[in-house]
Amino acid sequence: MALAKLDAVVLDCPDPRALAGFYADVLGGTVEGDDEWVTLRVPGGPALAFQRAPGFVPPRWPAADHSQQFHLDLTVPDLDAAEKEALELGARPLDTADRSRSFRVYADPAGHPFCLCAG
Template identity: 80%
Template structure:
């Protein structure tokens, strides 16, 4: 039984609109939103999102000492229940203090960030 459903793949970048436009040209779809968060609705697929990241440093590949600059948003029915399950699997809380928000941030066992998001 799965704990979550993939909501969106989110890429940090210096210019969300520009990068969304690039991927829209590559993948098709429609670009939606303004400002620091832009969504690309891909035909027949999940959303690809672009988030402004001040001080963005592009990843180097392959280079184990540089971040790949993305995180996963995982949609869940029940944040509290999902949190218990991911913590039991080895996730570490990164930003879970504000229990009123519709998302919580964790690190996977290798340290990559991901969010549990209420659907």
């Protein structure tokens, strides 16, 4: 049995609505959200979301000094149980300031950020 299911792939960007519009044109789907966070509901797949990132520096591929920028949102039925298992698997907490939120932020063993989200 899997620990989680993929809910959304999230990309940082300077203009979430514009980038969501581009991908909606490419993939189809419905755009929802505000100027800070926009979600593209893609038919038959997980959501593609876009969050405003002040000072965004676009990635260059391939370039070790400008890596690609994204994080995964993983929906779990129980945040505490999922956190325990994720930490045992090698995740590292990145943001422990507010445990009352509906999500928690971690780094995978290679350092890529991801969130466990209450679902």
